[in-house]
Amino acid sequence: MKSVAPTVSVVLGLDRPAAAADDPIAPIAVNLAGSRHLAILAPDALGLHPWRLWKHKMPFLFSLHKKKSILLEAIMPSNTPVNFACMLTGAELAVHGMQTREMDFKCETIFDVVRRAGGKSAGAGQKGKTAGLLLGRCADFAWISTDDWHPAAISCLVLEGFEREVPMFMIVQYASVDSFFHKYGPSNPAVVPILEEMDLSLQELVPRLSGAGVDVIILADHGQHDIPDPVPGGNRGTHSTDCPEDRLVPCTWVKRR
Numbered sequence: 001m002k003s004v005a006p007t008v009s010v011v012l013g014l015d016r017p018a019a020a021a022d023d024p025i026a027p028i029a030v031n032l033a034g035s036r037h038l039a040i041l042a043p044d045a046l047g048l049h050p051w052r053l054w055k056h057k058m059p060f061l062f063s064l065h066k067k068k069s070i071l072l073e074a075i076m077p078s079n080t081p082v083n084f085a086c087m088l089t090g091a092e093l094a095v096h097g098m099q100t101r102e103m104d105f106k107c108e109t110i111f112d113v114v115r116r117a118g119g120k121s122a123g124a125g126q127k128g129k130t131a132g133l134l135l136g137r138c139a140d141f142a143w144i145s146t147d148d149w150h151p152a153a154i155s156c157l158v159l160e161g162f163e164r165e166v167p168m169f170m171i172v173q174y175a176s177v178d179s180f181f182h183k184y185g186p187s188n189p190a191v192v193p194i195l196e197e198m199d200l201s202l203q204e205l206v207p208r209l210s211g212a213g214v215d216v217i218i219l220a221d222h223g224q225h226d227i228p229d230p231v232p233g234g235n236r237g238t239h240s241t242d243c244p245e246d247r248l249v250p251c252t253w254v255k256r257r
């Protein structure tokens, strides 16, 4: 996960955020070199464990992974604000300081380096989630859905925002995938409808972005595992631990056309 910020910086021709020490992800850096606009699309919690189980239910995303696919590792604790902050800074929690979504960054972010280069950034997703409380708060533009959590609604907001002005950098959280995994457990077939919906909204959004000259990276902030002995009526999926199900996330990307 710490390689994401250096990768975004190098493809956009920017300085990397000051605390980002890892190398860029070589195949993405080579393939997307010379980018002028880049979007990170993050289906929250779509880690390797549910991906292996349900990728055949996501034919669009699966088709992208058949062409380009790598595995990344979430930092600890494997939760949402910590790992979105890592994507934006290239740093561990002890350095970026985003323990919760309402805190301020303790180090430089991609938003800062984009601003320094005269560019704009956008944070998109759902109100009350990391998108609204962290991404939209710290980016130049906040494309935040107040009442509709569906992936299609989030993608629609991105398209509307992007028709007004195409920022240099966009980061989008689809929080509903994480919510469904918590409720049903990531290996429960009850999560398939949200994954199908997620796939359709990516199928709508990604070609529109790439056709407009935007490079796209799709990854999750962390994964989830099934709770072995769930309390009746309680959550059946969780994350934040140091296990492969929580930490390993697939990543793919699409070059601008």
Ligand SMILES: [Zn+2]
Residues within 6 Å of the ligand: 045, 080, 178, 179, 182, 239
């Ligand atoms: Zn979660």
